[in-house]
Amino acid sequence: MEKGEWTKHSGWPAAAENWNKILAWIVRRRLSPAAATRASFPREITNIFRDLYPLLRYTSLPK
Known part of the structure; x- marks a missing residue:
């Protein structure tokens, strides 16, 4: 590489x-x-954030 x-x-x-x-x-x-118009959209975004927040906390937020 x-x-x-x-x-x-x-x-x-x-x-x-x-x-x-x-x-x-x-x-x-x-x-x-069209995903933003679905009733499940807020839940999908919440799940994405929940999955990625530990990575954000580990890499970017002060301890």
Whole structure:
């Protein structure tokens, strides 16, 4: 891998020492425009936030 090259991983790092190597982690969830009109939309967004908040807390928030 060359400097500046992106690597796509299908899941979270499995080993604890791999977390220290992370320089960036991009998470994308594609939602259609119609998804915002569904009654389940707030629940979906809540679930996404709940899944990703530990990563945000670990990588970006002061201790």
